[in-house]
Amino acid sequence: MRNISDIIEQHLKQILETAGKDVVDIKRSELAEEFQCVPSQINYVIKTRFTMEKGYSVESKRGGGGYIRIKRVKHQDKAELIDDIIGMINPTVSQQAAVDVLERLLEEELVTQREANIMLSAIKRETIAFQLPVRDEVRARLLSSMLATLKYLNK
Known part of the structure; x- marks a missing residue:
């Protein structure tokens, strides 16, 4: 069974998809009431769930007419x-941020x-058995190297 966070995430992604836009404005209180x-x-x-690593930009405006704007970041090309x-991800990247990057690549x-x-x-903490912050630096270097290889393989 999915948890409430998964359901809210899917709902927001569905709004982005069905609206045919790369931007959605939501009111936090209205969404909380709905769920x-x-x-x-x-x-x-x-x-x-809507991080830069996953390909989203989030901004918010506080106050009575406030909103949260979620924007899907689009790129001209894969490179x-x-x-x-x-x-x-440079000069350091946490394991969770690296996993988010891999999800985005998928x-x-x-x-x-x-x-x-x-x-x-190759980049999980059990493989890179160093203390922080060295582990996050090594992870960033490994992932950057893999991404650079991907970049040139996709041309």
Whole structure:
């Protein structure tokens, strides 16, 4: 059974998809009421499921007429996307942010599930058995190298 966070995430993604737009404005309180949850649950979903690593930009306006705007980031080509990701993950990247990047690569069909699994096995904390912050630096270098290879294989 899916949890409320998964349901809210799918709902927001569906709104983006069915609207045919790359931007959606939502009111946190209205969405919380619709799903009968606390507004902080909406914040949690947006903060963890709609990140730059996953290809989203989020902005908010507070106050009575406030809203949260979720924007799907689009790139002109795959090379530009890879360059942006490399810039985003350097000089360090956490394991969760790296996993988010791999999910995005899957969504963008830049890698297969098998390739993503291989990449994940190389960058997980059990493989890179160093103390922080060295582990996150090594992970960023490994992932950047893999992404650079992908960039040139996709040309």
